[in-house]
Amino acid sequence: xxxxxxxxxxxxxxxxxxxxxxxxxxxxxxxxxxxxxxxxxxxxxxxxxxxxxxxxxxxxxxxxxxxxxxxxxxxxxxxxxxxxxxxxxxxxxxxxxxxxxxxxxxxxxxxxxxxxxxxxxxxxxxxxxxxxxxxxxxxxxxxxxxxxxxxxxxxxxxxxxxxxxxxxxxxxxxxxxxxxxxxxxxxxxxxxxxxxxxxxxxxxxxxxxxxxxxxxxxxxxxxxxxxxxxxxxxxxxxxxxxxxxxxxxxxxxxxxxxxxxxxxxxxxxxxxxxxxxxxxxxxxxxxxxxxxxxxxxxxxxxxxxxxxxxxxxxxxxxxxxxxxxxxxxxxxxxxxxxxxxxxxxxxxxxxxxxxxxxxxxxxxxxxxxxxxxxxxxxxxxxxxxxxxxxxxxxxx
Numbered sequence: 001x002x003x004x005x006x007x008x009x010x011x012x013x014x015x016x017x018x019x020x021x022x023x024x025x026x027x028x029x030x031x032x033x034x035x036x037x038x039x040x041x042x043x044x045x046x047x048x049x050x051x052x053x054x055x056x057x058x059x060x061x062x063x064x065x066x067x068x069x070x071x072x073x074x075x076x077x078x079x080x081x082x083x084x085x086x087x088x089x090x091x092x093x094x095x096x097x098x099x100x101x102x103x104x105x106x107x108x109x110x111x112x113x114x115x116x117x118x119x120x121x122x123x124x125x126x127x128x129x130x131x132x133x134x135x136x137x138x139x140x141x142x143x144x145x146x147x148x149x150x151x152x153x154x155x156x157x158x159x160x161x162x163x164x165x166x167x168x169x170x171x172x173x174x175x176x177x178x179x180x181x182x183x184x185x186x187x188x189x190x191x192x193x194x195x196x197x198x199x200x201x202x203x204x205x206x207x208x209x210x211x212x213x214x215x216x217x218x219x220x221x222x223x224x225x226x227x228x229x230x231x232x233x234x235x236x237x238x239x240x241x242x243x244x245x246x247x248x249x250x251x252x253x254x255x256x257x258x259x260x261x262x263x264x265x266x267x268x269x270x271x272x273x274x275x276x277x278x279x280x281x282x283x284x285x286x287x288x289x290x291x292x293x294x295x296x297x298x299x300x301x302x303x304x305x306x307x308x309x310x311x312x313x314x315x316x317x318x319x320x321x322x323x324x325x326x327x328x329x330x331x332x333x334x335x336x337x338x339x340x341x342x343x344x345x346x347x348x349x350x351x352x353x354x355x356x357x358x359x360x361x362x363x364x365x366x367x368x369x370x371x372x373x374x375x376x377x378x379x380x381x382x383x384x385x386x387x388x389x390x391x392x393x394x395x396x
Contacts, residue, residue: 042306106330180223
């Protein structure tokens with residue numbers, strides 16, 4: 001088969017090379033090599049306002065700095081005598097009451113960056129804020145420990161930096177059927193007949209062709225395995241709900257995948273924050289509760305840990321547009337039924353002791369959370385992935 005003709009005519013080749021709708025998967029090995037524990041990462045994109053999510057409803061400074069943006073005391077879902085949740089998080093409150101939620105406060109990193117793109121890169125690569133990396137922390141997990149098929153899947157059209165390694169990448173797909181149908185491109189048959197042609201090593205095309213062949217194998221495995229389970233759980237009718245439904249379908253079908261990645265966008269609330277955050281937090285909480293119920297029904301919740309983060313929090317003081325501007329430290333949620341310290345993991349930041357820019361001071365480096373999840377949950381060498389040692393926390 002002519003190489004140029006293939007590249008010109010195959011839409012699948014184009015999508016693989018230029019848009020990573022799905023990328024390199026791995027050939028079959030025994031599933032026992034990595035165990036069965038799964039990590040589900042939820043990204044709240046845009047910088048969720050943590051101060052209106054986990055609320056210090058007894059703190060006068062909170063109400064003074066947010067005269068029209070604060071959540072009134074009678075609306076707050078009280079967790080303790082001083083801390084409560086946003087009223088849209090009632091489903092999350094129920095998980096809290098069941099001992100299935102740990103809230104870590106004041107999570108951030110040294111020398112924070114308030115750019116969405118840069119801060120998200122820092123969270124996804126887990127490097128110091130003055131350094132750059134072309135690989136993400138889950139991608140490096142794949143590099144070192146991802147020799148099983150379909151080790152990580154992002155429920156999206158393309159991969160985030162977190163899921164890209166130096167030598168291996170995760171798969172990105174919105175659902176099993178779409179991935180399978182895409183993999184059935186008629187040129188796959190021709191490709192497989194010519195995979196040993198000498199020209200495949202030219203201009204990195206050998207890697208491209210090999211990736212496509214492996215992706216075809218992965219797509220078929222995911223599709224056929226996914227068909228073995230049919231969920232009757234009704235999810236919220238929105239994009240985030242659909243992502244979680246797909247994730248639960250993959251998990252409950254016992255797909256040999258260790259890490260799943262999903263996201264909910266729209267949290268950059270510079271203007272008119274109250275209705276936007278109310279809607280988004282409602283979508284998040286309703287989706288997560290449904291997801292947990294689905295996994296419990298499927299018998300897979302015991303081996304699933306859910307981590308929710310946002311790239312930064314917001315300023316303490318509201319702005320002139322009934323919103324908040326980019327801040328630093330934020331809260332992070334861990335959901336599961338293997339938690340050692342469910343509830344409030346640590347105290348909220350002091351509002352009378354802000355940094356020089358008027359932001360919350362971070363207390364917990366987010367990489368200590370990653371290190372804990374890698375070592376205690378996924379049971380791998382965290383230092384090899386994060387490239388330095390971080391202390392272990394005690395939430396799992």
